[in-house]
Amino acid sequence: MALSVKELLENKGIKPRDEHLEILEQRWKGMKELRSDLKGANIDDADISLRNIPGGDHVE
Template identity: 45%
Template sequence: MSLSIESVLAAKGIHPKPEHLKKLESKWEEIEGLKGNLANINLDDADISPPQHPRRRSRCLRNY
């Protein structure tokens, strides 16, 4: 069961005007559509961080 945007905001004490609520709901649906089906994505394909240089990694680990 998913909560509505209005109920989540109300629980936080935020009561937007009806026209703002429509904009928020529209934006939320847009974001959900962009996310697509990420549940089954391969994590190796999703990692966009640059690889670390081996020498730098060893220096970082020494600090811990």
């Protein structure tokens, strides 16, 4: 059974206001839809990483 956004947040001790809960539920549904597109994806193609280069951006 999938938990709702409200239940997930309350389990972590976060009690969102009702007006914020509506926004969070919409965003949660959007993220779930985006994740469903990855079910058949090659994980090597979906991997993203960030690299911090001290001193600014450099091109080598």
